[in-house]
Amino acid sequence: MRNIIEIKDLCVNYKISSNEKIYALKNINLNIKKGETVAVVGESGCGKSTLAVSMIKLLPENAEIFGSIKIDNEEILDKNNQQLLDIRGKKIGMIFQEPGASLNPVFSIKEQIEETIKIREKISNKDVLKNIGLNLLKEVGIKDEKRVYESYPHQLSGGLQQRVMIAIALSLSPEILVADEPTTSLDVTVQAQIIELLKKLKIKRNLTTILITHDLHLALELCERIVVIYAGEIVEDGFIRSAKDAHHPYTKALFEIIPDIKKKIKKFKVIKGEFPDMKENFKNCSFSGRCEFSKAKCRRYQPEVVRVGKNYVKCFYPLKG
């Protein structure tokens, strides 16, 4: 399979004052094959959302971006806003965390879905537009699509709003769908439904899906390949199903802090220490301060990415599993 996304040595910094920068992403290398389902997992502030918006070059003005992002062999970072229109929406569809905030409260769902198609696909026939819109709503599993189509965002539940957002993201038939914390503000049962929907759409449209989440179990639910980010670096990338497959100590720790539902222990494991300051550019292993296996070498030097089994791990002493 060919790579649909090729990210090489990507660095993103945010300037926050004349002499301070936040190093949000450091030397990210990531290839994603067409049709793959990948989860990007990490704590808040680790740079996972920055990675998502970098793919469509939708970064704020204070951001500096280096390296290369190729979508279908086309370099994204060289493109201007006009050229990016071919990527945004058409190649990569995006769903954001808060559906309520992403939809415009003063326009009906009909107007918001049709606007995208009208402008981007240059269709002006009202019946055709309506037909496309209603079919999209049906596709994302909305049963009373006619009512929803005429509704305003506040009249819909969070789950329905998120389905509408997915419909809009799919309206230009993208090949890649990036979902940035799509279920965080939703109920557990609704969350399960949305994940089920993403699974169905992935197969039906042969979508390459990238799920950005802090919830490792949610990632396992949808994705085979897990990319773990810590402090702006990819620390592990590979096929992980449980704590046993984790080769980086951080991935293992992430598994352990989420309460187990198979075995009751009445104890919550914690990762000691605090998330590092992203204003520094690390010269050592970013996780060394919190790692239970860290040795002197980890605190002094930056580890290289090594291959362990099927995974790529950025660690001097990867776990055997």
Next chain:
Amino acid sequence: MIKILQVNNLKKYFSIEKIFSEKEKIVKAVDGVSFSIKKGQIAAIVGESGSGKTTLARCIAGIEIPDEGEIFFEGKLLDFSTKEKRRKIQYIFQDTYGSLNPRIKTGDILAEPIRYHFNLSGEKLKEKVKEFLKKVGLNENFIKNYPHELSGGQRQRIVIARALTMEPKLLIADEPVSNLDVSVQAQILQLFLELNLKDKITILIITHDLRIVYNLADYVIVMKDGKIIESGKTDTIFLNPKSDYTKNLLCSIPNSPYKNQK
């Protein structure tokens, strides 16, 4: 074990007034709920949003006045007429930022209730504040910080410390970790476990995260549309759920082991 809390047939209805429509719409937020919690237990209320779990908790804490029903606390009918009674039930809210006054330093946030309830002042007051900071795992330097200078997890610890200054018998926590990162969640939950174990505080936690419930709670109450669907010991509910609603909740847990059993 002694019951610390007993709720009998509790009801709380809200009416939504529509200016231009004749009919008044009534939301039955809590609709005839009865249950009890034993002393020293950790109990959890679970359910989807809109199931009435927060309203129920707010009634117990005296923030809402129930329309019908009785609440017995330590065997006595609950009324919030005296500050002594108010003191024993403390409430922790989901939004840590909204719970703390942004203009007051954390030291003063903790000192105020202590001064009011225990009549302490001067050095003794300071000592007491530091004691409570230590209890929630923060060092004494934090008294000089404003809430916005703290991380979400640290703010939640301050909120918990403030609740503890009242030496409560029952601590109600409404989604205490849902705004926090996974790694911070574990720290706060561990703190709850320790408070329950060492200080013997009864805890009533409201959450939609069943993974947390399984490892934290002794007793689970499942709510839907203002009614209790099912309640019982955690192991019983998780291993042998009776209602379809509970089964559905269990299957909705991401990467749930229950899914295969369906």
